[in-house]
Amino acid sequence: MPVSLLTLGPVAAAVVAAGVATLFKSGPRTISGIRHFAAGVVFAAAAGEILPDVVHGNASAIATFVGGGLGLALMLVVKQTERWIPGPAGLIAAIGVDLLIDGLVLGIAMLAGEKAGLLLAIALTLEVLSLGLVLTTSLEPLLKSPLKVIASIGGLTLLLPLGALLATPASLLPAPMFTGLLALGLVALLYLVTEELLVEAHEVEDTPLITAMFFVGFLALLILEEVMS
Known part of the structure; x- marks a missing residue:
């Protein structure tokens, strides 16, 4: 399956989420539950599809260390973007870079195997869905018009397919370097789960149902994955 088709799901999810959020205001607990569920799905995709390829790939410990270290550095830079650029512009810039990295990781996963790419696309669709809900709330006071909000979010999510296309040359890399790239993607996904989705989800007081959504998504x-095997 072409990677461009896999990116249509997350892009469509963001647009739909923006449209729904302009019509119906989602409560904090609803958004927290969605984030927990998305975190569980992304974690399962990372652990089930990317981690085995890193562990059993043709890479040295050095390649894995370098790839993982670069992934961590990249995500820390994204985190700092919101501090360097104050206000909503910082949030938009951080989300834009985040989407570009997500697309890159999706492209790398697709090169590792079609099933890995498909499962990760499903996981990222849920992540982008939650981003669409949050970003709509931030953009509405600035843009005033629901159509402008939806169009802006749709345009921003196009960075995801762009990131996926940037991963295409990775197929030409030697096996150790490609596995190092997988390590980069693995760290980026785990950072997304632990430092973004779950941290933001816990801004709302958890209930047993909200907490359970992480494990529902994971399972x-x-x-x-078992059904597709």
Whole structure:
């Protein structure tokens, strides 16, 4: 399956989320539950599809260390973007860079295997869905018009397919370097789960149901993986 088709799901999810959020205001607990669920799905995709390729790939410990270190440095830079650029512009810039990295990781996963790419696309669709809900709330006071908000979010999510296209040359890399890139993607996904989705989800007081959504998402992707095997 072409990677461009896999990116249509997250882009469509962001647009739909923006449209729904302009019509119906989602409560903090609803958004927290969605984030927990998305975090569980992304974690399952990272652990089930990317981690085995890194562990059993043709890379040296040095390649894995360098790739993972670069992934961590990249995500820390994204985190600092919101501090360097104050206000909503910082949030938009951080989300834009985040989407570009997500697309890059999706492209790398697709090169590792079609099933890995498909499962990760499902996981990122849920992540982008939650981003669409949050970003709509931030953009509405600035843009005033619901159509402008939806169009802006749709345009921003196009960075995801752009990132996926940037991963295309990775297929030409030697096996150790490609596995190092997978390590970069793995760290980026784990950072997304632990330092973004779950941290933001915990800004709202958890209930047992909200907490359970993480494990529902995790198990749902594991079951889907088993069905696809």
